[in-house]
Amino acid sequence: MLLNQFLILAAFLFSLGVYGLLVRRNVVLVLLAVELMLNAVNINLIAFESVLRSSEAVGQVFSIFVITVAAAEVGIGLAIVLMIFRNRASANVDEFSLMRW
Amino acid sequence: MSLLFSVAPDEIHFTDGGLLAQNAGVLLVLPFLAFLLIIFFGRRMKYLGAEFAIGAMALGWVYAVALLVLNITRGVAREVHFEIGRIGALGGEPLVFELGWVVDGLSTMMFVVVTTISLLVFIYAVGYMRGDVRVTWFFAALSLFAGSMLVLVGAPNLVQLIIGWEGVGLASYLLIGHYWEKKENSSAAMKAFYVNKVADIGLILGAVILGITVGTFRITEVLAAAEAGLAALGPVAVAAGLLVFFGAMGKSAQFPLHVWLPDAMAGPTPVSALMHAATMVTAGVYLVARMFPFYETLAADARGWILWIGAATLFITGLIALVQDDIKRVLAYSTVSQLGYMVAALGAGGYAAGLFHLWTHAFFKALLFLGAGSVIHAVHSNNMSDMGGLRQHMPVTYRTFVVGSLALAGIPPLAGFFSKDEILASFNHAGATTVLWLGVAAAFVTAFYTFRMVFLTFHGNYLGHGHPHESPRVMTGPLVALAVGAVAAGWVNIPGIYTGFHHWVEVREVFRPEAAPASFDLLALIPGVVAGVLGIVLAYLVFNPERPLQAQRDRLEIPLLYPLLRRKYFLDDLYWHGIVAPIKGPLARGVDWINTYVIDGIVNGAAGLSLALSRFVYRGLDQAGIDGLIGGISAAADATGSSLRRMQSGRVQQYATGFVVGALVLVLGIVVFR
Numbered sequence: 001m002l003l004n005q006f007l008i009l010a011a012f013l014f015s016l017g018v019y020g021l022l023v024r025r026n027v028v029l030v031l032l033a034v035e036l037m038l039n040a041v042n043i044n045l046i047a048f049e050s051v052l053r054s055s056e057a058v059g060q061v062f063s064i065f066v067i068t069v070a071a072a073e074v075g076i077g078l079a080i081v082l083m084i085f086r087n088r089a090s091a092n093v094d095e096f097s098l099m100r101w
Numbered sequence: 102m103s104l105l106f107s108v109a110p111d112e113i114h115f116t117d118g119g120l121l122a123q124n125a126g127v128l129l130v131l132p133f134l135a136f137l138l139i140i141f142f143g144r145r146m147k148y149l150g151a152e153f154a155i156g157a158m159a160l161g162w163v164y165a166v167a168l169l170v171l172n173i174t175r176g177v178a179r180e181v182h183f184e185i186g187r188i189g190a191l192g193g194e195p196l197v198f199e200l201g202w203v204v205d206g207l208s209t210m211m212f213v214v215v216t217t218i219s220l221l222v223f224i225y226a227v228g229y230m231r232g233d234v235r236v237t238w239f240f241a242a243l244s245l246f247a248g249s250m251l252v253l254v255g256a257p258n259l260v261q262l263i264i265g266w267e268g269v270g271l272a273s274y275l276l277i278g279h280y281w282e283k284k285e286n287s288s289a290a291m292k293a294f295y296v297n298k299v300a301d302i303g304l305i306l307g308a309v310i311l312g313i314t315v316g317t318f319r320i321t322e323v324l325a326a327a328e329a330g331l332a333a334l335g336p337v338a339v340a341a342g343l344l345v346f347f348g349a350m351g352k353s354a355q356f357p358l359h360v361w362l363p364d365a366m367a368g369p370t371p372v373s374a375l376m377h378a379a380t381m382v383t384a385g386v387y388l389v390a391r392m393f394p395f396y397e398t399l400a401a402d403a404r405g406w407i408l409w410i411g412a413a414t415l416f417i418t419g420l421i422a423l424v425q426d427d428i429k430r431v432l433a434y435s436t437v438s439q440l441g442y443m444v445a446a447l448g449a450g451g452y453a454a455g456l457f458h459l460w461t462h463a464f465f466k467a468l469l470f471l472g473a474g475s476v477i478h479a480v481h482s483n484n485m486s487d488m489g490g491l492r493q494h495m496p497v498t499y500r501t502f503v504v505g506s507l508a509l510a511g512i513p514p515l516a517g518f519f520s521k522d523e524i525l526a527s528f529n530h531a532g533a534t535t536v537l538w539l540g541v542a543a544a545f546v547t548a549f550y551t552f553r554m555v556f557l558t559f560h561g562n563y564l565g566h567g568h569p570h571e572s573p574r575v576m577t578g579p580l581v582a583l584a585v586g587a588v589a590a591g592w593v594n595i596p597g598i599y600t601g602f603h604h605w606v607e608v609r610e611v612f613r614p615e616a617a618p619a620s621f622d623l624l625a626l627i628p629g630v631v632a633g634v635l636g637i638v639l640a641y642l643v644f645n646p647e648r649p650l651q652a653q654r655d656r657l658e659i660p661l662l663y664p665l666l667r668r669k670y671f672l673d674d675l676y677w678h679g680i681v682a683p684i685k686g687p688l689a690r691g692v693d694w695i696n697t698y699v700i701d702g703i704v705n706g707a708a709g710l711s712l713a714l715s716r717f718v719y720r721g722l723d724q725a726g727i728d729g730l731i732g733g734i735s736a737a738a739d740a741t742g743s744s745l746r747r748m749q750s751g752r753v754q755q756y757a758t759g760f761v762v763g764a765l766v767l768v769l770g771i772v773v774f775r
Contacts, residue, residue, distance in 0.1 A: 018761055022761065093752070096753065097752050098751060100750050
């Protein structure tokens with residue numbers, strides 16, 4: 001069965017994303033790490049779908065949804081990053097601590 | 102003597118009086134309505150509220166006369182009751198308090214007297230009080246006075262009777278003290294109130310004894326119980342009878358409680374007229390008459406007291422009138438003396454005789470008072486030493502005054518003759534020969550002082566200042582009307598010819614048949630008339646001669662008697678030094694001491710206690726307790742908040758770390774513990 005290999009790949013990609021999310025300082029790279037995590041989930045969905053073969057193709061439909069949401073998220077995220085960059089001339093996450101007590 | 106008397110029929114036939122008697126309460130309420138209207142709207146009216154008082158009294162008079170006519174033609178005995186409350190269960194039966202009205206011969210006669218005299222006095226007062234202070238209030242109090250008296254005489258039970266009784270006392274206090282700016286006037290008002298109040302205690306105690314013993318306050322039922330000889334009533338009957346009579350002594354100014362009435366002359370003259378003729382002093386006589394069957398049966402032993410108190414009053418107080426200079430005081434003592442006649446007649450068993458004198462006396466005494474008021478109005482003085490020779494200046498007043506005086510002296514065929522004769526006859530019939538001769542002697546004294554007053558006031562030379570003038574028609578009108586009454590009021594009861602008055606006042610639920618004279622009692626008649634004529638003649642001889650000074654004309658000073666009479670038997674001094682002063686001094690000091698140390702102590706203690714309590718509440722409960730609690734809660738919230746807010750660093754990756762760690766813990770938890 002090929003499922004295990006897919007799950008391992010997805011877990012690897014997800015862990016990579018978490019690592020990037022927590023460790024990277026560049027906002028753009030943080031966003032990319034989030035995309036990695038989303039796509040790891042997509043791989044999981046497709047893999048399980050190919051095994052379970054539900055009549056409505058739930059896994060595939062969900063992965064389409066996730067891709068859509070991810071696109072929207074990246075669009076908004078990059079727009080915010082762009083605005084902050086214009087104001088601050090920096091893309092360092094550590095400097096974006098404006099929203100605090 | 103029994104040949105001269107025929108006993109009235111045992112059965113008295115009466116009806117319930119129909120709608121007229123059913124609604125007689127209107128009569129009792131009208132003056133109070135007038136009182137309220139005067140209080141609220143009187144000042145805006147043209148005659149300052151007098152029109153309300155007169156209007157109400159005129160309506161009442163029409164109603165009373167209608168009742169009288171109904172009573173004469175048919176005979177009415179009707180009681181209407183409204184329950185207002187009840188207390189306890191004394192012997193199984195609760196004691197019921199009621200208001201209502203009674204329409205029978207006695208109350209109808211009183212309604213007519215009260216409304217007639219009140220109406221004429223009210224009209225007279227419009228002229229007399231013109232330009233006076235507090236005219237509106239005066240008429241309001243007059244209405245209250247007449248209304249209270251109507252409540253009293255219309256009372257079917259002892260409770261309402263006491264309510265009216267006290268209302269009369271209150272209104273008289275207000276009116277006697279009308280010119281309260283002068284100390285002696287307000288003192289006179291207080292004296293009247295106190296003396297009456299002392300007597301009222303007797304009435305209230307008597308009423309309570311009767312009410313509790315019989316189980317009801319309804320006078321008819323009390324009388325019926327006395328008639329039936331109720332066993333429980335027997336032992337207390339005489340005591341209750343004497344107590345009730347003690348109350349009557351105060352209101353009807355019987356010796357030795359008469360001292361307030363002459364001082365009550367401090368009020369305006371219309372008040373004196375009203376008080377002496379209709380609304381106040383007759384209340385005691387009315388009360389004894391109302392309770393008459395009771396005094397005839399179980400409380401018969403009290404009647405001796407009534408007879409002798411009346412006899413003492415009629416003789417003793419008549420003498421004082423001989424030496425008075427104040428014209429109103431002469432009349433006041435005369436009233437006391439005449440009330441003595443009425444009370445003595447009731448004591449002697451002459452029920453109709455006493456009431457008949459009340460009826461005629463109301464007319465001629467009101468006439469004399471209003472005439473005296475007319476004189477006072479003209480010369481601005483109460484003293485006869487400032488008068489004299491007013492005959493030419495005030496013809497109407499003079500003529501009517503002489504008519505009233507003749508009636509008072511008991512000269513036939515005027516009103517006073519018939520009633521005084523009937524009273525003397527009732528003494529004779531009762532076998533009270535001593536009282537009969539006392540009465541004859543007093544009749545002589547009455548005629549003497551009455552015509553002393555007439556001669557000193559209207560004959561001789563004018564000794565006052567200014568120019569006297571006849572009073573306006575609004576004042577002389579009532580004088581003429583009352584003069585007609587003083588002449589004709591006696592004709593309703595002429596022995597042997599027409600004895601209608603007997604039948605009017607005998608129509609009652611409970612009544613003891615009474616001897617009615619079939620013809621004149623000559624043994625009483627002749628001495629009475631002779632005494633009256635002699636008194637007038639003697640007064641003419643002593644006081645009429647033209648002398649330059651009143652003081653010279655007024656010299657009739659019998660050595661021992663004169664100072665005694667001048668000081669009114671030292672009764673006032675006795676009361677003052679014997680009762681008022683001992684009570685006033687130590688009592689006042691005692692009350693002051695109690696006030697300073699006990700009551701003030703209690704008040705200050707209570708204040709200090711509440712101060713300490715409120716201080717404790719403020720500091721202990723409010724500040725420390727409630728404020729501390731609320732402050733503590735907010736402080737705790739503040740501390741937690743300020744320590745927790747540090748978690749919100751604004752660093753996204755810190756949040757993400759926490760999120761991931763949290764998710765891992767969750768997943769681990771699920772894997773390990775499921």
